[in-house]
Amino acid sequence: MFRKHYYQLLAFLRAYFGYTDREAKGYLMLILLLFGLMVVPSFIRVPDNYSEEQFQKDQKTLDSLLILYQSNSNAKATTKDSSFLPYSDVSLSPFNPNRIDSIGWIKLGVPSWIVSRIIKYKSKGGYFKRKEDLQKIYGFPLQLYRKLEPYLVFDTLNTKIPAKEKTILSLPKPDLNKASETDIEKIRGIGKTTAQRIIKFREKMGGFASWEIVKKTYGLKLEQFESLQKYFTLSPLSFKKIPINSISTEDLAQFPLISKKQAQVITYYRQQRGKFIDFEDFVKTCEIPDSLANLLKPYLEF
Secondary structure (H helix, E strand, O other): OHHHHHHHHHHHHHHHHOOOHHHHHHHHHHHHHHHHHHHHHHHOOOOOOOOHHHHHHHHHHHHHHHHHHHHHHHHHHHOOOOOOOOHHHOOOOOEOOOOOOHHHHHHOOOOHHHHHHHHHHHHOOOOOOOHHHHHHOOOOOHHHHHHHHHHEOOOOOOOOOOHHHHHHHOOOOOEOOOOOHHHHHOOOOOOHHHHHHHHHHHHHHOOOOOHHHHOOOOOOOHHHHHHHHHHOEOOOOOOOOEEOOOOOHHHHHOOOOOOHHHHHHHHHHHHHHOOOOOHHHHHHHHOOOHHHHHHHHHHEEO
16 A cells, blocks of 8 residues: 555656656655654653752852843943053152153053053154153043143253163263174164164174264164264274275175166276276266265275
């Protein structure tokens, strides 16, 4: 009987849907499987061991967790940032923004994320010269700035010199052409990266012949340059000379003050009219600008 109905269903599926014999059998098996999945669970009973007592116990646990969550939410709502004090609770006295550390800023009521920006600004050589400079810090609260502004003080001639600068001032000025990276880093506002750039540029130049050449150090800020002039000197030394009458175009272009195009022009004129007699002849022949000629003069050899 079942076999007869089975083949009738197969014939119906093939005729109605256009299935092959194999597709019809697969479709029929899928229908039987889905029917079994829907019917069988109704005949299976899972023992119910969840008692009323256990239900009450779990309900109390959930209630206590809800109360704890609500209390924590209220606490966070009343104190958005526990790392700084409300403006009205801060005890203020005169302070120098260039000498105060992160803890000191937080005690003044400055939010922790603003303190991080201040520390980062100072680590990159930033320096506060005027009260308004504090507003350079992105996001610094205007209300807090107005509260702190009357108490801001800055270095004057009578201000105590920091220990690392006092050491430099108490001794003869060191020579920047002989200074190490560590010596340069002692200057306030000059970090490791800037010190490395100064040393690298000095090596490429064969030494600094003038402060105008020092100023051409990549990334050197005016404040940093003025600090170098204040705490260092440039003593005469024997520079590595450039043999201008024999050097190749490629080697001449490696000198920091001379571009590749200028090197090509110089060697071209040298090939056309012969060796340069002296510095004046070199400048006149190659039409070197006075500003560049004065910088090049100590380094050229004829």
